Amino acid sequence: MDDTYQVIVVGGGFAGMTAAEQLGRKGVRVLLIDANNYHQFQPLLYQVAASQIGVSAVARPLRSVFRSTKSVRVLTAEVTAIDSATRTVTTIDGSQYQSKILVVAAGAVPNFFNTPGAEEHAYPLYSVADATRLSTALTTALDRADRAKAGRADVVVVGGGPTGVETAGALAENIKYLVPKYFSSGLAARCRVHLVDMLPNVLMPFSAKSQAYTRDRLIKLGVQLHMGQGVTEVRADGVTLADGTIIPAQIVVWAGGLKAGKIIADSGLPQGKGGRIDVLPDLTVPGAEGVYVLGDAANITDATGAKLPQLGSVAEQSGKWAARNIHADLTGGTRQPFFYWDKGYMAMVGRGAAVAELGRKRIQLQGPLAFLSWLGVHLALLPGTQQKVRALSSWLTGYVIHSPSHVVVGRPD
Ligand SMILES: Cc1cc2nc3c(=O)[nH]c(=O)nc-3n(C[C@H](O)[C@H](O)[C@H](O)COP(=O)(O)OP(=O)(O)OC[C@H]3O[C@@H](n4cnc5c(N)ncnc54)[C@H](O)[C@@H]3O)c2cc1C
Known part of the structure; x- marks a missing residue:
């Protein structure tokens, strides 16, 4: 002891x-x-999953954080x-x-909310390990679809909150811009990204204007929205919705709570x-x-x-x-009640597009300005200079020239 x-x-x-x-x-x-021996920056995990940034941009070794703080011992x-x-x-x-x-x-x-098959078949997105597992699965699904005649790599994202929206947007962008560049012709046209939520709209805590902007952007990126529909089962080959509809998919991402x-x-x-x-x-x-x-x-x-x-x-x-x-x-002092400084919230919906509602007054931004705010805020929040530099360089290559800077090696069949 x-x-x-x-x-x-x-x-x-x-x-x-x-x-x-x-x-x-x-x-x-x-x-x-x-x-883990590292701190993980969860807000950018979806970008790791979409191969937009590398693990080293979101994981910072805890021993490095505390290397000069002698009174803190890190134990893995x-x-x-x-x-x-x-x-x-x-x-x-x-x-x-x-x-x-x-x-x-x-x-x-x-939280899979006891949805049958969810724990077994869906990919959660809460840790670096989850993000790399999903990234590998996505790349493997694309490679497999590329080999097969009329093969597909469809994705269902469950959960229309910020994580689900950002993930669906990033994957749809990959299909729109990267798949035609790197895979056989015709594959991108066959791939679909679906976003499902039992709530009637995406980004429920956001304003109606931000929700409308987000829906519009997702649809333009090719995302198929299924709002107001709960998922009753996750299967090896897709999901079943409350009304009995089956959405076939090679990958199901769980961003449901x-x-x-x-x-x-x-x-x-x-x-x-x-x-x-x-x-x-x-x-x-x-x-x-x-x-x-x-x-x-x-x-x-x-x-x-x-x-x-x-x-x-x-x-x-x-x-x-x-x-x-x-x-x-x-x-021997006195504890004080926590006072939270509410800075608002934001979500990115693909390159050049985001929604932001800033501060307690919820000042609303949509579009490129919100996108730039999103980049700035996340860059500032990322712990560690090296992590910031890596993320920035990946964003420059990804958003400016649509080049995947992170090759993911899929597990061979
Ligand atoms: C995909 C995703 C995107 C998000 N995007 C945003 C965003 O854009 N903006 C925003 O403000 N918030 C966002 N969030 C929420 C935000 O990341 C979390 O609220 C925040 O990380 C919570 O911090 P935490 O320290 O409580 O927990 P965590 O960051 O989860 O840290 C918990 C730590 O505990 C460790 N741990 C857990 N169990 C054990 C154990 N048994 N033994 C030892 N160690 C253990 C874990 O390894 C982990 O390092 C997002 C979350 C996710 C999952």
């Missing part, structure tokens, strides 16, 4: 990494545990259990670590919506002394009473705020 840490942080995503960075700056002894290990009463975590090799404060920032996992992961479900902490932990406005868990839950693992209500969505900006800001409160805990 190693008990020399003041704080243990489980998860090196936006929330956990930011909390550890802030605490490290104050000299707090932190143990940061993540199953899967956490298998959390004991919130004693603030002890157990890792997959049976080691146990205990501390005065425990920060649970383990993110979420895909998230829930808390197993260690959270087994933690004994009180679970709320989506299996996430309901936290107090100061980001601690009621009845669990010294336990903070942040980011996608938590249902956060901020100081103004607003229920916050599962977003990178919420996770990052909750990490920063929790670090302040933890420092107060350790130095």
Whole structure:
């Protein structure tokens, strides 16, 4: 048992990494545990899946992030259990670590909502591993379709939120611009991208104007929209919709929702919506002394009473705020309720097109200006200079000359 840490942080995503960075700056002894040895930038995973950028643009080694922060130790290990009463975590090799404060920032996992066949046949998009698996599957499907007479590489994307819209847009662009360039003639005309959601429109939290713009752009890119239709089954050869329609497809992408992961479900902490932990406005868990839950693992209500969505900006800001409160805990100060600075949201719909609703006032942008804002914001958010340079160079080659800068090697049949 190693008990020399003041704080243990489980998860090196936006929330956990930011909390550890802030605490490290104050000299707090932190143990940061993540199953991966890198931080993954989820907002660009769909671009990895579409072979638009490489893995090295979205994954940053955690040891490199903390190389100069001597009070933070990075441990690569899967956490298998959390004991919130004693603030002890157990890792997959049976080691146990205990501390005065425990920060649970383990993110979420895909929620298949018990849809038959979804877990077995659909490709989720929540991690670097998911994105590379999907990228390989897409390339393999194209290679296979290229070999066969009248072969197809159709994709169904389930979920019309930002992830589903961005993924469908990127894949449709590949079919429109790259497939005719690199595969046999006629293949692009046979390939379809479908976007399905049980809700009546795409991007439901956005304004009607942004939704209309997005629908229009997707249709122009060739995406077939099936809104107001739930998926009742995912099959090896496509999906079945609630009205019995079958959409045949070689690949089904699942962007249909998230829930808390197993260690959270087994933690004994009180679970709320989506299996996430309901936290107090100061980001601690009621009845669990010294336990903070942040980011996608938590249902956060901020100081103004607003229920916050599962977003990178919420996770990052909750990490920063929790670090302040933890420092107060350790130095005899008083915790403050979390105040979220709402910067709005945005979604890209292919090259030169995006929608953005900025700030609390939701200032609306559509088209090239929103696209440039999207690029700027994501470039600024990407952690690490090397990651920024790699993403920028891929975007330049991808968006300017439509050249796939990342060759993906599909698994041979
Ligand atoms: C495809 C996609 C696109 C998105 N696009 C946007 C966007 O454009 N804008 C935006 O604001 N938000 C976006 N989001 C949401 C945003 O990425 C998340 O809200 C944010 O990443 C949550 O941060 P987090 O730190 O809570 O969790 P994560 O970033 O998920 O980090 C959790 C960490 O915990 C680790 N972990 C999990 N379980 C264990 C375990 N048992 N043991 C050890 N380590 C563990 C994981 O490896 C991971 O590193 C997107 C999400 C996805 C999936």
